[in-house]
Amino acid sequence: xxxxxxxxxxxxxxxxxxxxxxxxxxxxxxxxxxxxxxxxxxxxxxxxxxxxxxxxxxxxxxxxxxxxxxxxxxxxxxxxxxxxxxxxxxxxxxxxxxxxxxxxxxxxxxxxxxxxxxxxxxxxxxxxxxxxxxxxxxxxxxxxxxxxxxxxxxxxxxxxxxxxxxxxxxxxxxxxxxxxxxxxxxxxxxxxxxxxxxxxxxxxxxxxxxxxxxxxxxxxxxxxxxxxxxxxxxxxxxxxxxxxxxxxxxxxxxxxxxxxxxxxxxxxxxxxxxxxxxxxxxxxxxxxxxxxxxxxx
Amino acid sequence: xxxxxxxxxxxxxxxxxxxxxxxxxxxxxxxxxxxxxxxxxxxxxxxxxxxxxxxxxxxxxxxxxxxxxxxxxxxxxxxxxxxxxxxxxxxxxxxxxxxxxxxxxxxxxxxxxxxxxxxxxxxxxxxxxxxxxxxxxxxxxxxxxxxxxxxxxxxxxxxxxxxxxxxxxxxxxxxxxxxxxxxxxxxxxxxxxxxxxxxxxxxxxxxxxxxxxxxxxxxxxxxxxxxxxxxxxxxxxxxxxxxxxxxxxxxxxxxxxxxxxxxxxxxxxxxxxxxxxxxxxxxxxxxxxxxxxxxxxxxxxxxxxxxxxxxxxxxxxxxxxxxxxxxxxxxxxxxxxxxxxxxxxxxxxxxxxxxxxxxxxxxxxxxxxxxxxxxxxxxxxxxxxxxxxxxxxxxxxxxxxxxxxxxxxxxxxxxxxxxxxxxxxxxxxxxxxxxxxxxxxxx
Numbered sequence: 235x236x237x238x239x240x241x242x243x244x245x246x247x248x249x250x251x252x253x254x255x256x257x258x259x260x261x262x263x264x265x266x267x268x269x270x271x272x273x274x275x276x277x278x279x280x281x282x283x284x285x286x287x288x289x290x291x292x293x294x295x296x297x298x299x300x301x302x303x304x305x306x307x308x309x310x311x312x313x314x315x316x317x318x319x320x321x322x323x324x325x326x327x328x329x330x331x332x333x334x335x336x337x338x339x340x341x342x343x344x345x346x347x348x349x350x351x352x353x354x355x356x357x358x359x360x361x362x363x364x365x366x367x368x369x370x371x372x373x374x375x376x377x378x379x380x381x382x383x384x385x386x387x388x389x390x391x392x393x394x395x396x397x398x399x400x401x402x403x404x405x406x407x408x409x410x411x412x413x414x415x416x417x418x419x420x421x422x423x424x425x426x427x428x429x430x431x432x433x434x435x436x437x438x439x440x441x442x443x444x445x446x447x448x449x450x451x452x453x454x455x456x457x458x459x460x461x462x463x464x465x466x467x468x469x470x471x472x473x474x475x476x477x478x479x480x481x482x483x484x485x486x487x488x489x490x491x492x493x494x495x496x497x498x499x500x501x502x503x504x505x506x507x508x509x510x511x512x513x514x515x516x517x518x519x520x521x522x523x524x525x526x527x528x529x530x531x
Numbered sequence: 532x533x534x535x536x537x538x539x540x541x542x543x544x545x546x547x548x549x550x551x552x553x554x555x556x557x558x559x560x561x562x563x564x565x566x567x568x569x570x571x572x573x574x575x576x577x578x579x580x581x582x583x584x585x586x587x588x589x590x591x592x593x594x595x596x597x598x599x600x601x602x603x604x605x606x607x608x609x610x611x612x613x614x615x616x617x618x619x620x621x622x623x624x625x626x627x628x629x630x631x632x633x634x635x636x637x638x639x640x641x642x643x644x645x646x647x648x649x650x651x652x653x654x655x656x657x658x659x660x661x662x663x664x665x666x667x668x669x670x671x672x673x674x675x676x677x678x679x680x681x682x683x684x685x686x687x688x689x690x691x692x693x694x695x696x697x698x699x700x701x702x703x704x705x706x707x708x709x710x711x712x713x714x715x716x717x718x719x720x721x722x723x724x725x726x727x728x729x730x731x732x733x734x735x736x737x738x739x740x741x742x743x744x745x746x747x748x749x750x751x752x753x754x755x756x757x758x759x760x761x762x763x764x765x766x767x768x769x770x771x772x773x774x775x776x777x778x779x780x781x782x783x784x785x786x787x788x789x790x791x792x793x794x795x796x797x798x799x800x801x802x803x804x805x806x807x808x809x810x811x812x813x814x815x816x817x818x819x820x821x822x823x824x825x826x827x828x829x830x831x832x833x834x835x836x837x838x839x840x841x842x843x844x845x846x847x848x849x850x851x852x853x854x855x856x857x858x859x860x861x862x863x864x865x866x867x868x869x870x871x872x873x874x875x876x877x878x879x880x881x882x883x884x885x886x887x888x889x890x891x892x893x894x895x896x897x898x899x900x901x902x903x904x905x906x907x908x909x910x911x912x913x914x915x916x917x918x919x920x921x922x923x924x925x926x927x928x929x930x931x932x933x934x935x936x937x938x939x940x941x942x943x944x945x946x947x948x949x950x951x952x953x954x955x956x957x958x959x960x961x962x963x964x965x966x967x968x969x970x971x972x973x974x
Contacts, residue, residue: 244648249683251676251915251930253648255884285646287880287911337937338876339911418568428572482680487651487723489604497680497748500932520914526746526937 235280235514237266243514246505249486249493252518254283258292261316266294269311269319276300281310281404282501282517284396289314289342293322293400293517299423304458305448306423310400312393314342322397329390333398340392340521349390399521406474407496408446409504411437411513413467417458426467429511437492437508440483444470446515480527498527553577607723611657632660632671638926641919644884645907647930649673651722658722659687666717666728667692674716674779675915675929677771682720682751686775686929691715691730704735710832711739711776718771720751729753731772736832738765742773746934774933776827782916783823783927784867784908786814790823792864811902814920817868817881820908867908880909885921912936 235243240263244253254262262280270278275296284291296309311319332349416426436442449455449471458469473481473494482495494504501519506512537548545553554577558566566573635656639649649655655673663671671689678684704712717728745759753768763770791803813819870878887904903922910916915931 245650248648248650250678251647251649253643253646255644255646257644257884258646283646287876419571424568426572427569428576479680482678484682487604487654487721488608489601495678497932500678527748 235282235516237263237270237278237280239512239514240280243505243512243516246491246493247503247516247518249484249491250495250501250503250518252283252501258283258316262292265292265313265316265319269294269296273309275309276306279514280516281400282519284340284399284517284519284521286314286340286342286520291340291342291344291396291521292316294319295404302422304417304421304423308404310397310404312344312396312400314344322400323394325397325401326390326394329394330398332390333395334523334525336395337522340396344391344393344396346392347389348392348395396521399523402523403499403502403517405447407499407502407504407517408515409443409473409494410446410470410515411506412442412444414513416467417469421458431510431512432506432508434489434508437506438483438485438489440473440481440494443473443494443504443506444468445473446470498524500524550574550577604723608654611654611661611723631669632656632663633673633926635659635673638919638924638928641905641921641924641926642917642928644905644921645882645909645917645919647917647928649676649928649930654722655685658685658719658728662687662717662719662728663689666730668715668717673928674775675931677749677774677929677931677933679749679751679932684718684720684749684751684771685722687717687719687728688714688775688779689717701735704733711736711780711827714779716772716775718753718768729768731768731775734765734769734772734776736830738763738769738773739777739827739832740830742770742777746937749933771933778913778916778929778933780824780827781822782910782913784820784918785823786920786925787819787821787866790864811887811904811906811921814906815881815883817877817879817908818866820867821864822867823864870912876911878910878912880911882907882909 240254240259247253266278266280273296276299277297279295279297281293281295284293291312291314294311296311298307298309310322312322313319329349336348411429411432413429413432414426415423418424431437432442447470449458449469451471454469454471457466480497482497483492484495485492490508492506492508494506496502499517499519501521502515502517504513504515534548537551538546540547554570554574557577558570558573563569635649635652639652642649659671659673662668668687668689668691671687674686674688676683676685712733716731718731719727719729721727741759741761741763744761745763747757747759747763747770749767749771753766753771755767757763757765757767757770786809788803788809791801809819867879868877883904883906885903885905887902890901890903892901901922905919905921908918912935913929913931914936916927916929918925918927920926
């Protein structure tokens with residue numbers, strides 16, 4: 235969601251019953267502008283809000299289009315108190331399966347420990363992990379040129395779970411109308427200035443929207459690598475249909491304002507106003523995946 | 532020489548020389564800052580729009596997108612927003628009496644503090660007032676919105692016109708006006724169409740019990756079949772009503788002390804005499820709120836069913852005690868702070884937002900200070916259920932998909948094993964009776 239258009243674009247988010255209060259809007263705008271001053275991005279967007287029991291997380295995403303081949307670089311930021319945005323920690327693939335089983339709500343305290351490894355709180359650390367109280371083990375290689383130091387095991391904090399959830403939602407859900415972006419001759423991504431929006435009929439077809447991520451399917455990868463890719467607009471993956479019916483495209487009563495919701499991540503929506511250049515996506519929810527969807531359809 | 536060469540390379544409408552002319556003219560006219568990056572764009576645009584530099588005065592550079600709306604939608608929207616007119620355009624007929632309807636636009640402002648945005652709240656409000664007039668429903672309020680796969684449901688809650696006939700009901704179904712069927716609910720998917728409000732039907736205890744065991748995503752079509760295991764006997768409108776009733780029965784909240792238990796019959800409540808809604812500071816914790824409705828029993832009703840024919844030798848009183856012991860009532864008016872989720876976490880989330888300074892009131896003789904703070908209570912059992920309270924206005928709303936929060940994964944019950952057929956009995960030879968001459972050879 236573009237920062238200067240947050241008040242207007244919230245009207246799309248209202249369709250799933252969410253909004254930002256007046257206090258949240260003011261504080262969020264100030265925090266985002268502060269973030270934009272310290273770090274330079276081609277574009278800074280407001281990604282969404284994840285609700286917790288004690289406090290909420292507000293997420294921003296910074297995009298860098300220039301000098302990135304084929305897909306912009308995305309950087310995520312979060313804040314729980316709307317004062318200052320901080321970087322989201324990098325993903326640790328070790329805990330991927332465990333995180334997917336977490337079904338309780340976020341609490342809003344980023345430092346909360348979710349998986350305990352170092353043995354605080356009286357838990358026994360697993361036997362194969364080094365005891366953090368002992369001095370660091372230094373394993374030397376044969377020729378003594380490299381010294382390998384085992385890093386101390388870290389607890390899995392709530393902010394790590396937040397990083398997983400945000401990245402997962404962005405990967406599975408972020409979307410754009412076809413035609414909104416195009417490639418330059420040097421295969422960098424840019425917004426398409428001559429994009430005038432989908433018309434009414436096109437806007438209500440889900441095939442006219444595509445993922446906003448580096449293409450994963452084989453034919454799209456081949457398409458984007460071609461030299462004439464800059465004349466095509468549909469070089470991103472089509473919206474997945476596994477499980478079938480996970481996307482729900484609806485409009486408001488004027489039929490003009492289209493929202494595309496994802497039922498696996500209830501709270502995600504992509505939006506577009508037909509006939510204009512207004513489009514975007516956001517997530518307003520509790521950050522829990524609806525894994526029972528396959529049984530519900 | 533170059534000019535002729537370029538003019539030779541041609542397409543159906545124009546040649547390359549002409550095209551380069553047009554592109555350069557357009558760029559000069561527009562004078563964009565990043566012309567280099569947009570060069571291919573201009574070429575594409577000129578080709579598709581047929582811009583030509585000798586006719587550039589007539590060319591509409593901006594190509595404003597025309598805003599248009601379907602005629603029918605325009606008319607319907609205007610009709611909805613204007614004053615209620617039950618007759619036709621030539622003979623307007625005013626609505627005489629409308630039942631009570633809380634002002635949704637004012638309440639929408641409170642919900643905004645809670646982070647809940649009611650889309651198109653004025654249109655919903657007008658649609659509800661139209662419903663109140665056409666169906667003669669009283670005590671109407673906007674219950675909320677249940678999102679579904681193809682279209683969302685807007686739900687209204689109220690008391691239906693008492694002249695509706697239901698016909699014969701089976702004994703275990705609580706009749707309209709009592710038990711789980713106390714209030715009536717209307718669902719609508721298109722608020723512009725005033726005929727779209729459909730009253731949801733009465734539900735049976737069996738339907739409530741099955742709805743507790745399944746997890747279903749609504750489609751948006753009230754007449755759709757619900758295919759689940761265990762099988763839900765009914766269409767989507769029955770399941771919708773069952774979920775709505777379950778949500779309402781377990782989550783309506785009132786400030787502590789507004790109702791008291793009736794003496795002698797602790798399951799009934801009366802309004803506390805001379806009760807005034809408390810100010811802001813008295814309602815800040817979960818202890819200050821309590822449940823209003825009774826819970827639904829395990830059998831799917833609000834009140835136990837005493838069958839008219841009891842087994843021999845059992846007194847009615849003892850029978851009643853027996854079934855009550857098996858399926859106990861919960862205490863009426865229990866406090867919210869006692870509710871817990873299965874993993875022992877609190878079931879409610881209470882927050883205070885907004886401006887919480889105490890202001891002195893305008894009139895000098897009262898001691899009550901004015902406080903504009905908003906108290907928000909969100910349910911963690913039925914995510915999407917919100918109660919807001921501010922300045923003596925209490926309101927409740929549901930915005931969600933219609934199912935409970937679950938900590939475990941949902942596995943549908945396996946269908947029962949198909950029993951094997953009984954093996955056929957081995958065939959026996961027909962018994963051979965000694966030849967009996969049939970006796971009916973007489974004429």
